[in-house]
Amino acid sequence: MFYSKGEGKMGEPIRVGIGGLGRSGYGIHAEYLKDDPDFRIVAAADELPERRKDAQERFGCRTYRSYAEMLAAGGFELFVNATPSRFHVEASLAGLKAGYHVLSEKPSATTLAEFDRITAAAEEHGVLFFLFQNSRFYPYFRKIREVIASGVLGEIICIRSNWSGFARRWDWQTLQRECAGNLLNTGPHPVDQAVVLFGDAYPEVFCRMAAYHFDFGGDADNFCALTLYGKGRPTIEVQVSSFLAYPQGEQYNIQGTCGGLSGGPAELRWKYFDPKSAPKHTLWKPWSFDRQYCSETLDWQEESWRFAEASSNANGFVSLSRGVYRNLYGVLRNGAGREITLEQVRRQIFVMEEAHRQNPLPVNE
Template identity: 30%
Template structure:
């Protein structure tokens, strides 16, 4: 597919969080930010101050019409991911979308189909696939210390009010799962790599923070084709903590308590050996290095849209289950 001549010219749509993307792109020789798009004139001014000689736009239509832009990075509120991505894909631009990819399975599929029709790359910025805690836990599993994984629990939470920004507005954000839940579900699926999801069920609760439309507590239960199961919980009414990862295997277990290391229990004969493994160093720039290699040298897409759609499948089906009851079959697996 792509074999672009470097440096690849990138535009960032949405500069509030987009500033972080600009910093990461700056670290990659084969990519350069040449344009910023934001509806807020103050953020456009900030982009010029921070990035120097760049073009600024107030409308994504201007980005789509700029023939010099080859890559567009969409870092808008979640409800704007679909229209911005579709407009740029259909204009022949390669597109990166911030996670979560979109608000629904159908929106994800529409993006994937638009990229295929245009013959361009669509990728999703699941940068926390390069977080040290995840890469460490995954390597322990790959190295066979705990045997075949059959049960995974992941948790993120605390007792605090929701954001007063658009992130607390379900119509724009998608709901509580669509913030840190994007990381937790993606990590869960990564710890159970190679398995196919069969069904999802869920429970969504609204009990305390009625000033915001997001849920207070959400959880998803995922069943896989080999019988493995996973439970993902995100809460803003959890007054007591839980491990971030609790993983059971046929020959041991792995637990992460946010402590800078994972705790491993491995069966050795009739005994259990316990030891700690320090987190790897996180490497967020690896995403854009991988993307550049893909666009210039046709290396693999660092995060395929199909893999990112799996996260949205869990969100949507868990909510549907909470409303209707019962397990929901998983499409596109």
């Protein structure tokens, strides 16, 4: 029995067609889906014959030379858009207009106008559009949100997030014409987390980018320093650099009025004090008291969290896919709410579009 045009019955596996069998389509999506009994890979598309052969042999699915051929053939309800980045918008629109639910890889769009066209198409054709923001499901990020929500750190003043290292590249992810670069490639992970931590508002954006690709021919950004800020909101600093030869502290450092948090995927630690039991002070007037410096002893409380299985892949992209796909299954089969909302992703697109507007980089011919 084939289902197409976004149809499906409760309790039955979701039949999936994957467009693009590259690093993401094959190495992340298919790698996860093959082991989840609530999904079944029934179709895949890629222009390279060796990739189609891999899919046929490993997944037993039908294969096509292009996602357009696969959409026309039907037989599935969910189109996983893992095409190269510059095709994400047109492929998502094609899938939605053909009546399929669509899960898009990142970046789903590069401008708000593109993103709004996609969401409008989904609404017009009565299907759903999903975003593959798998880093939302990192165990450490969920713990960070839990600690912040508990209120022990007080009002959050500043959040620093560093997703950097030293790496030279010479592939398509260095070309602006491919919708590539650090911000559009790695950036959707930290920017998604940043917009969640910033809250339900569009932030002010300040960004500086640079592109230095030696003589390899690239022209997209490989250094990005991004700041989000707004009235009554934390200042959030995100850096995605390919030139960080030495680590600069932990991936996250969070500053609050009553304490702070530091850490990353493997481990977090945080400390805080109770302002109700802290020493009371009055402002010294007119100058310092007896030439002293302000000094006090706070009753710090310290806690920590460690990922239970540091040697496992549960912090890796394949296992993080579970969070996305289990929520997607719940939405399509059981009417569950979205964990990754379209409005959150729209704010992410807004941030990245504004960052690029502020940093027009030369384009190689």
